[in-house]
Amino acid sequence: MTPEELRGFCLSFNAAAEDFPFSPEISVFKVLGKMFALSWTDRRPLKVNLKCDPEDAVRLRAEHEGLVLPGYHMNKRHWNTVIVDGELPDRVVRELIEDSYDLVVAGLPRAERLRLDRS
Secondary structure, three states: OOHHHHHHHHHOOOOEEEEOOOOOOEEEEEEOOEEEEEEEOOOOOEEEEEEOOHHHHHHHHHHOOOOEEEOOOOOOOOEEEEEEOOOOOHHHHHHHHHHHHHHHHHOOOHHHHHHHHHO
């Protein structure tokens, strides 16, 4: 997956937006103002931080040792850093991004979730 493909996939979700609050090299993807992905698009290998259920986070780190790591500069209980260098199948990376988006949406107030469902 290229940085452009990662960006396009993140922005394909309902109400997703890209922001650069830290620097022009760090893309932050949000849904209704809440972050679900953060990526250093200029670094190789490409890396993306994704929100994750704490139990799943530990399991994924064990299953994909060296490719799924505790979230860099994030709450390591709830965030993983995923190495996107082709070793981890793109299908898995997409599933992890979608899971992160879904977790963030699930944490939104009910009125905002309903508004998302209608758009």
